[in-house]
Amino acid sequence: MVDYTFIRKDIIKRQTVIEGILELQSPLRIGVGKSGGMDPASIARDTVLKDTGGTPIIPGSSWKGVFRSEGERILRRKNLIVCSGVGKDYCLNNFRKYDDFQRNLTRDIDEAIRIFWNYTCLNCKLFGSMSVIGAVKFLDSKAIEFKLGTRTMIAISRTEGAVARGALVQVEFVEPGSKFTFKIMGNNLPNYAIGYLLTIMKNIHDGFIQIGGHKSRGFGFIRFVNLRFSDKGEKKIGDEDVSVSTQDEIKEEGDKFFEKMKPFMEAFNNAKIPYPVH
DSSP, rough: OOOOOOGGOOOOEEEEEEEEEEEESSSSBOOOTTTTOOOOTOSSSSSSOOOOOBBBBBBBHHHHHHHHHHHHHHHHHTTTOOOBBBBTTTTHHHHTHHHHHHHHHOOHHHHHHHHHHTTOOOHHHHHEEETTEEEEEEEEEEEEEOOOEEEEEEEEEESSSSSEEEEEEEEEEEEEEOEEEEEEEESOOOOHHHHHHHHHHHHHHHHHSOOOOOOGGGGOOOEEEEEEEEEESSSSOOTOOOOOOOEEEEEEEEHHHHHHTTTHHHHHHHHOOOOSOO
């Protein structure tokens, strides 16, 4: 009998938290754009996203998008089936199982769980899919030390892909050296799924992934200053999981943290992920 704990929402057998502080290595711009609530006190036409108190934030939705996008690249490199989760490109739709899944949500929940397990990729199970919430939650990252700057840039038309009329735009950004909080919370995560998240985080930490806008201009590089891992409950979730021997709590600065978390990343590398069906 298949163990569906990973995707179950009605039971919690394991709770995992990864949290800490990150530091910008280059300018960062998570923007609201020209039409999204401009800051009247700012001289910039293209402003940084802030909370109601004026503090810059990186929304959890932005983190989720970064993790899903980079995860898609990693999984494809391992020759695993994975969807983008954008538009109609999601597993249940691609396997033509979405209607069956929806019908069984009210008729036969066990069959709905079976369909979701068999016909969704690791990204769908972790980050969610149409009608199903994910197993992980990304909290908004809030600046705890920051400076804002502005830079004049050439404006590019989104519709034409060429230099826009007016040509120049004042862009606000968060300056290098600024620090933000970071937190991921997960329920019922197998060790290989934890290792998958950590692999993506290490790629961010090592400068292989950028966050936010203006990546071609060198924006969006970050490093994790320190991180804390806490794990409560069962230490192995599902028959396909790989055992990992480690502490229930690990707290270290960035490089040392990822060194100590290697067993989880190795679990991801060694796991034989049986879904989705071919």
